[in-house]
Structures are given as C-alpha cells and as structure tokens.
Amino acid sequence: MASQVELLLRTLEDLEEKELRKFHWYLHQEDPFHGFLAVPKSCLERADxxxxxxxxxxxxxxxxxxxxxxxxxxxxxxxxxxxxxxNTHSRQQAKQETRA
Incomplete structure (x- = not known):
C-alpha cells in the first residue's frame, strides 16, 4: 500500500509541465479553498x-x-x-480503520 506522499507524487506525475504550473498557480491563490493557507509563490517557483x-x-x-x-x-x-x-485514498483509509 502506497503512502499518502507516494499517492500524491504518482498523481502529480500524471500532469504535463503546463498543468503542473497551473496546479502551482491554484496553490498560491489567496484563500484558495476556504480556510486553507495559500502557498507562497517563492515556495513553488522552481518546484518539481x-x-x-x-x-x-x-x-x-x-x-x-x-x-x-x-x-x-x-x-x-x-x-x-x-x-x-x-478513491485510492478512501480505500486506504478504510483498510487502515479495519486493521485498527
């Protein structure tokens, strides 16, 4: 079972370069998702x-x-x-809860 970090990385690997730039753009918008911090532009400027x-x-x-x-x-x-x-994240969460 992949960790959440690996799951995120695999997902971002499916984005083209242009899509990754757009993804970064959304992350540094002011309050992009109601209550979540915007990521400073400088943190994503050269981010792979x-x-x-x-x-x-x-x-x-x-x-x-x-x-x-x-x-x-x-x-x-x-x-x-x-x-x-x-969906993958939800399945992983359900498996972890059943093991606990």
Whole structure:
C-alpha cells in the first residue's frame, strides 16, 4: 500500500509541465479553498513534483494535502486524476480503520 506522499507524487506525475504550473498557480491563490493557507509563490517557483508534494505536506499535513490536491485537480478539469486519487485514498483509509 502506497503512502499518502507516494499517492500524491504518482498523481502529480500524471500532469504535463503546463498543468503542473497551473496546479502551482491554484496553490498560491489567496484563500484558495476556504480556510486553507495559500502557498507562497517563492515556495513553488522552481518546484518539481517531489518538492511540490513536500511543500503541500509541510503546509497542510498529509490528509489535507490529499483533499486539496483533489480540489485543485477538479478546478483544472482533471476529474479523472481527482477521482482516482480520492478513491485510492478512501480505500486506504478504510483498510487502515479495519486493521485498527
């Protein structure tokens, strides 16, 4: 089972460079998702996919980073990636809860 960080990275690897720039743009908008902090532009200027995941996890935490990634992907009309990410995340959460 992939960690949340690996899941985020795999999702971002499916974005083209232009889409990754747009993804970054959404992350640094003022209050992009009602109550979540905007990521400073300087944190994403030269960020590759791995660095983007690190910044998001540091800024939002693991759970919220997954949810915000899903929301950004939906805004970008990449519902295919958003659904895959959120479905995989939900299945992983359900497995963890059953083990506990």
């Amino acid at each position: 996919r791995e660095s983007t995941v690190d910044v998001m996890v540091h800024t939002y935490g693991h759970q919220r980073a997954v949810l915000i990634t899903g929301k950004v992907l939906e805004k970008m009309k990449r519902n295919d990636l958003a659904q895959c990410l959120l």
